[in-house]
Amino acid sequence: MNNIWGSMEQYDPVVWNWIIAVYLFMAGLSAGSMLVAIGLKWYRQSRGLPTEGLPVIKAAAVIGPVAICLGMALLVLDLTKPFEFYHILLNYNLTSVMAWGVIALLVYIPLVFVFAALVFEKQVLHYAPWLAGVLKVCGLLEGSLNKLIFALALGVGVYTGFLLSAMISYPILNTAVLPALFLASAMSAGSAGNILVATLFFSKKESDCIEQVHRIEYPVAFNEALCLVLLFVGLNFSGPAAQAATAAITTGTWASVFWIGVVGLGLVVPVLASTFAPKAWRHTKGFLITVSCSTILGVLALRHFVVYAGQSYIS
Amino acid sequence: MTKRYVLVHDENKCIGCQACNVACRSENNVPESVTRLQVRIEGPYGNFPHLHFKYNRVSCEQCENAPCVKVCPTGAAYVNDDGIVSVNENKCVGCLYCVAACPYKVRFINPETRVPDKCDFCKDSRLARGEQPACVSVCPTQALTFGDANDMTSEVRRVLDTKPNYQQKVNLGTEPRVYRIPSRRGGIKA
Ligand code: SF4
Numbered sequence: 001m002n003n004i005w006g007s008m009e010q011y012d013p014v015v016w017n018w019i020i021a022v023y024l025f026m027a028g029l030s031a032g033s034m035l036v037a038i039g040l041k042w043y044r045q046s047r048g049l050p051t052e053g054l055p056v057i058k059a060a061a062v063i064g065p066v067a068i069c070l071g072m073a074l075l076v077l078d079l080t081k082p083f084e085f086y087h088i089l090l091n092y093n094l095t096s097v098m099a100w101g102v103i104a105l106l107v108y109i110p111l112v113f114v115f116a117a118l119v120f121e122k123q124v125l126h127y128a129p130w131l132a133g134v135l136k137v138c139g140l141l142e143g144s145l146n147k148l149i150f151a152l153a154l155g156v157g158v159y160t161g162f163l164l165s166a167m168i169s170y171p172i173l174n175t176a177v178l179p180a181l182f183l184a185s186a187m188s189a190g191s192a193g194n195i196l197v198a199t200l201f202f203s204k205k206e207s208d209c210i211e212q213v214h215r216i217e218y219p220v221a222f223n224e225a226l227c228l229v230l231l232f233v234g235l236n237f238s239g240p241a242a243q244a245a246t247a248a249i250t251t252g253t254w255a256s257v258f259w260i261g262v263v264g265l266g267l268v269v270p271v272l273a274s275t276f277a278p279k280a281w282r283h284t285k286g287f288l289i290t291v292s293c294s295t296i297l298g299v300l301a302l303r304h305f306v307v308y309a310g311q312s313y314i315s
Numbered sequence: 316m317t318k319r320y321v322l323v324h325d326e327n328k329c330i331g332c333q334a335c336n337v338a339c340r341s342e343n344n345v346p347e348s349v350t351r352l353q354v355r356i357e358g359p360y361g362n363f364p365h366l367h368f369k370y371n372r373v374s375c376e377q378c379e380n381a382p383c384v385k386v387c388p389t390g391a392a393y394v395n396d397d398g399i400v401s402v403n404e405n406k407c408v409g410c411l412y413c414v415a416a417c418p419y420k421v422r423f424i425n426p427e428t429r430v431p432d433k434c435d436f437c438k439d440s441r442l443a444r445g446e447q448p449a450c451v452s453v454c455p456t457q458a459l460t461f462g463d464a465n466d467m468t469s470e471v472r473r474v475l476d477t478k479p480n481y482q483q484k485v486n487l488g489t490e491p492r493v494y495r496i497p498s499r500r501g502g503i504k505a
């Protein structure tokens with residue numbers, strides 16, 4: 001469109017900015033780390049292996065609550081009326097994905113704290129002995145709590161995708177693949193985050209559960225790559241506006257972010273590293289830290305790419 | 316029958332003078348830096364000697380099936396009893412979801428109230444007094460027709476029934492209530 005008169009300043013299609021991208025990342029990271037930790041717990045329980053004090057589970061107990069709280073703080077500060085955010089807790093419009101997100105998070109956040117408190121029970125009781133009774137009850141319910149947290153974490157991961165895909169005029173966002181893509185990448189970020197924090201703070205030598213987390217990385221990376229392919233192939237077949245939006249991965253800054261960040265750091269580096277790195281390296285701290293940072297940066301890049309490139313193409 | 320307020324913009328009569336834009340600004344006290352309504356002059360279209368411009372009214376389309384209302388988490392973006400898509404300043408938290416979701420990109424944050432703002436057919440002022448919206452009454456070429464499309468005797472009904480017209484982005488299913496009478500001069504992609 002060739003605009004001869006009329007200021008376009010107010011009409012920037014990019015409404016949501018990097019703060020939203022970081023929030024979506026944080027919510028995914030928290031949900032992903034919980035999914036991986038609880039999944040690992042179930043896997044080990046089913047084989048009769050001990051689950052107490054595993055570094056990866058401790059890591060999730062840190063990442064789960066911290067990431068979601070940082071994300072929420074960013075989100076609230078980004079509102080135009082941050083001091084009136086309580087309206088969102090009082091009024092629910094159930095056709096809005098955001099309202100469903102609020103409901104899920106209202107249950108998810110406290111439960112993640114309970115999860116963390118149970119993992120660090122000793123430390124918590126040391127500082128707050130009066131919590132003993134509550135923690136005991138929670139401990140008895142742990143099995144059901146974990147199932148609930150798992151379900152809610154799935155919900156949180158998927159909702160961050162639907163939040164964007166509900167916006168009907170942006171072809172890249174308005175696709176059913178997006179929630180699946182966000183869930184898959186939340187799992188990568190979650191497992192990488194767990195490995196990173198476990199390696200940095202909790203690991204002594206037992207790298208066996210890190211090994212198990214590694215094992216889910218391939219299928220998750222595969223799913224993420226598949227979703228990306230489906231997204232862009234789907235766009236290519238969905239009419240002229242959607243087809244035009246495929247330019248997001250061929251032209252402009254966001255194309256570089258996509259190929260270098262999302263594909264390079266997020267998928268190629270971790271997969272090549274785990275495939276070709278010499279055996280001796282694989283369990284060294286440096287290697288684990290480098291690879292998991294690379295994955296995390298890749299997912300962060302993906303959220304930015306989706307938020308910015310997604311809003312740049314409007315049908 | 317319930318009212319169905321619609322607006323018709325005749326792109327043949329429009330001369331792009333922005334009288335509507337100015338009238339809206341003063342009627343609704345729209346701050347300097349933002350606008351509820353503008354007529355974009357686009358083009359030129361066609362080939363010499365058949366060159367001409369398109370006058371594109373840009374304002375809230377008053378979607379029957381409004382994406383802004385659907386996505387708003389608190390119900391601050393809502394459909395009023397008279398069918399007019401409105402904003403409840405008190406319930407709004409300023410999440411910008413509606414601004415992002417509006418396919419026509421006509422919502423903006425009012426720098427004074429910090430909540431989304433947009434055309435509401437002057438519902439609280441002129442419409443409440445039984446007058447036409449400011450843009451309609453000020454238009455020097457009478458390019459704008461406003462009224463209740465459910466009233467079979469109304470002028471707006473007659474215009475819609477007798478002139479070719481189109482709406483923007485119908486493929487999205489928003490059912491806009493701003494109709495446009497396309498230029499007779501051809502060469503324009505609607
Ligand atoms: S044009 Fe935009 S602001 Fe107006 S009703 Fe439709 S979606 Fe809402």
Ligand code: SF4
Pocket residue numbers: 386387388389390391392402406407408409410411412413414430431
């Ligand atoms: S900015 Fe206000 S009106 Fe718009 S979606 Fe958010 S709460 Fe609703």
